[in-house]
Amino acid sequence: xxxxxxxxxxxxxxxxxxxxxxxxxIQPGYAVKSAIKAxxxxxxxxLCGFRGAFRREGxxxxxxxxxxxxAIILAAFFLFRSFIDLGSIAAGLMAKExxxxxxxxxxxxxxxxxxxxxxxxxxxxxxxxxxxxYAPEWCAMLFSAGAFALYHVAILDGWFSWWIYGLCMLGxxxxxxxxxxxxxxxxxxxxxxxxxxxxxxxxxxxxxMFGLVP
Numbered sequence: 001x002x003x004x005x006x007x008x009x010x011x012x013x014x015x016x017x018x019x020x021x022x023x024x025x026i027q028p029g030y031a032v033k034s035a036i037k038a039x040x041x042x043x044x045x046x047l048c049g050f051r052g053a054f055r056r057e058g059x060x061x062x063x064x065x066x067x068x069x070x071a072i073i074l075a076a077f078f079l080f081r082s083f084i085d086l087g088s089i090a091a092g093l094m095a096k097e098x099x100x101x102x103x104x105x106x107x108x109x110x111x112x113x114x115x116x117x118x119x120x121x122x123x124x125x126x127x128x129x130x131x132x133x134y135a136p137e138w139c140a141m142l143f144s145a146g147a148f149a150l151y152h153v154a155i156l157d158g159w160f161s162w163w164i165y166g167l168c169m170l171g172x173x174x175x176x177x178x179x180x181x182x183x184x185x186x187x188x189x190x191x192x193x194x195x196x197x198x199x200x201x202x203x204x205x206x207x208x209m210f211g212l213v214p
Contacts, residue, residue, distance in 0.1 A: 004133075004134040005139075007048070008127070008130060008131045008134070009127075009131065009143060011044040011047060011126075012044060012123070015040045015041060015043075015044050015122065016150065016151045018040060019036070019037055019151065019154070020151075020153070020154040023154040030098055034110065034115070037118065038114075038118060041118045041119070041121065041122045042121075044126060045121045045122060045125060045126055048126045048130055049130065050121065050125045050126045050129070055186055055187035055189055056189070057186065058182070058186030058187055058189040058190040059189060059190075059193075061182070061186060061190045062189050062190035062191075062192070062193030065182075065190055065193060065194035065197065066193040066194050066196055066197030067197060068197070069201065070197040070198070070204075071201075072201075073198055073201035073202065074201050074205070077201075083164060084164070086205075086208070086209040087209075090209050100210070101210040101212065104206060104207065104210050104212065105212070108200075108206060111199050111202075111203060112199045112200045112203055116192060116195040116196045116198075116199050117192055117196075119148070119195065120179075120188050120191055120192040120195055123144050123151070123176065124144060124148075124176075124180060124183045124188050125183075125188050127140070127143060127144035128140050128141065128143075128144035128180045128184075129184070129188070131143065140180075141177060141180050144176055144180055145175075145176030145177045145180065146176075148173070148175075148176040149169050149170075149172040149173040149176060152168070152169070152172055153169070179191035182194075
């Protein structure tokens with residue numbers, strides 16, 4: 001493995017560690033945290049030399065995947081709804097990040113579109129497509145999916161019981177592997193749209209949680 005591959009992996013790991021520190025120790029408001037993340041993630045993308053790979057031929061597949069993942073996550077939520085305490089999640093978001101019923105729609109829009117794009121550029125654009133140029137395919141595949149799942153450990157901590165939490169981590173890892181396969185063939189557009197669909201479904205649950213939809 002050459003120095004460029006090590007540089008990419010260390011850059012992503014450092015960005016994830018800093019965001020874990022921000023998430024668990026510093027705990028600023030959501031706007032500040034989002035600004036820090038945008039600077040960190042876009043900085044790593046720039047320093048690693050990734051210039052994007054949005055290919056229009058991936059658009060139909062992206063729409064199908066985004067809609068399918070949206071439906072699957074909502075179905076899973078209703079299936080396991082009795083095991084999820086939405087009230088405590090809402091209280092935690094309010095206390096930790098200042099997210100409330102009044103500003104949730106703006107936060108949901110940011111998470112669904114901008115946040116998903118930042119994560120796709122970092123974990124798939126750089127962590128997979130760029131890394132596989134300098135490291136074995138299996139290494140780039142596992143690193144990208146693993147880093148994507150581990151990044152969410154601090155974010156989702158305390159939201160669910162341990163077994164649902166474990167299922168979420170497994171789902172994130174497997175989803176990362178699937179997105180990598182899509183990226184290799186179509187660029188990051190289908191993966192981004194699928195990621196946006198997943199975030200949109202979670203934000204739909206959030207709107208239920210805050211009483212914005214029935």
